[in-house]
Amino acid sequence: MKDGMFVFDAAIHVQDFTDRQIKxxxxxxxxxxxxxxxxxxxxxxxxxxxxxxxxxxxxxxVDWAHSTLFEKSDTDLAMACSVPLFSHWKAGLGPVELSYELCKRDPKRILLTGGVDPAYHGLDFALREMERQVKEWGAVSMKFYQYQQRGCSWRADDxxxxxxxxxxxxxxxxxxxxFHKGFPLELGPVEAFQPxxxxxxxxxxxxxxFGIHHLGDPYVGETISIASRFENVYLVLPLWFNQYFLQPRKMLHRLGECLLYVGEDxxxxxxxxFIWPHIQTYIDAWANMEMPEELQDHYGYPELTRSIKEKIFGLNFANGLGIDVAAKKVELGVAA
Incomplete structure (x- = not known):
């Protein structure tokens, strides 16, 4: 808990970019x-x-990761996201198997987002693998990267x-x-990552x-427009927090537009x-962040109230996943 606010980290990764993984x-x-x-x-x-x-x-x-999350930061709950990019990596860029191993370290606090690719492995395999990851490994969500390589991509509306x-x-x-949207990886065409x-x-x-990560950057305007019109679209902000320290004004504008057009929920x-391991720094930054009055006056952005911070810290993601936060607090033994 951060000042009594439940903290649910929507995006942690167990990546493997080592040479042994290269095909x-x-x-x-x-x-x-x-x-x-x-x-x-x-x-x-x-x-x-x-x-x-x-x-x-x-x-x-695994032990270092667990300590970094729950002993060195105020994180209460975290989502281990797989990175199912298979074109050049034997088990994917972020193998779901490694995410599952991390989840086993503390299954009450670390939840699993699995991952499959119906274009690369075939639809039948992807469907079977989704079922296996949910029933055998307890995955509570799936994350998709829809472009593997030239000639191997797919759309969410297919x-x-x-x-x-x-x-x-x-x-x-x-x-x-x-979904990973925006931020094209290697030489993939930017339009393949549109939302x-x-x-x-x-x-x-x-x-x-439907959760869209990274605000679909560089398609930020399109992403916000989509989320403003579809009440089942969630905006998941990993990288926003990492970029905030480099470009605070730009990130505040993006956040302000999200709040103005999509709302706080x-x-x-x-x-x-764990690419960026100083998790408490981001938690403290969000807990203490303010929307400058100038941006409120000139652009109509809302003040960053405690209610907004609490929702973004964890209540929204939990709600999108169907998690009862009150029951989870009791399970974890954290303050009500």
């Missing part, structure tokens, strides 16, 4: 390109913000390849599916929530640990 035949050098992209972005955020984990390419030690996934998610009792395909999916499956905090 043979990476003649294009795209693994190196991706590593350089990540390193460059990390170096940018570190200019004014908390430093990143210098060993970010290696899976973190009735043949995507809609069976959403039907399966509902059948399995999942309340939310999540536009979420619209029909959200309209056709109103009983399912579907915006969610995420730290991007």
């Amino acid at each position: 043979q035949g990476d003649s294009s050098g795209r693994v190196g390109i991706l590593r350089n992209q990540l390193t460059g972005f990390i170096d940018l955020t570190a200019r004014k913000g908390p430093p990143a984990n210098t060993g970010f390419h290696t899976p973190p030690d 009735r043949d390849i995507a809609y069976p996934l959403w039907e399966k998610a509902i059948e399995l009792g999942l309340k939310m599916v999540q 536009n395909d979420i619209q029909y999916a959200a309209a056709d499956f109103p009983e399912l929530n 579907r915006i969610c905090y995420g730290s991007e640990a």
Whole structure:
């Protein structure tokens, strides 16, 4: 708890960028390109913000990760998100198996977001794997990366390849599916990461929530517009917090537009640990953040009240997943 506010981190990762994970035949050098992209972005955020984990390419030690989350920060609950990118990585860039191992360390506090890719592995396999991850590993959500490589991508509004996934998610009792949008990885075309395909999916499956990560940057305006019109679209803000220290004014504008057009009930905090391990810094920053009066006066952005902070800290994401926060507090033994 942070000053009595329940903290649910929507995005932590157990990544594995090591050489042992690289598939043979990476003649294009795209693994190196991706590593350089990540390193460059990390170096940018570190200019004014908390430093990143210098060993970010290696899976973190499970005990260290648990201590970083729950002993060195005020985090109450966290979501371990897999990164199902398979084109150049044997088990995916963030293997779901490693996320599950972290979840086993403390299953009450660390929840699993699984991941599959119906274009890369085939729809039938993806559906079976979704069911296995939910029933065997207890996954409570799924996260999707919809572009693997040239000729291997898919859309969330594709009735043949995507809609069976959403039907399966509902059948399995999942309340939310999540998407990496924006921030193209390696040489993938930027338009492959647009959020536009979420619209029909959200309209056709109103009983399912759709989480969009990273505000779809560079398609921030489109992402906010979509979330403003579809009440089952949630905005998950990992990287926003990491960028805040580098570009506070820009990030406050983005947050202000989210609050102005989408409202305070579907915006969610995420730290991007363990690439950025100084989790408490982000928690403290959000707890103490203010919307400058100038931005309120000139743009109509709302004041950052305690109620807004509490919702974004964890209540919104829990609600989107169908988690009873009061019951979870009792389970975890944290203050009511």
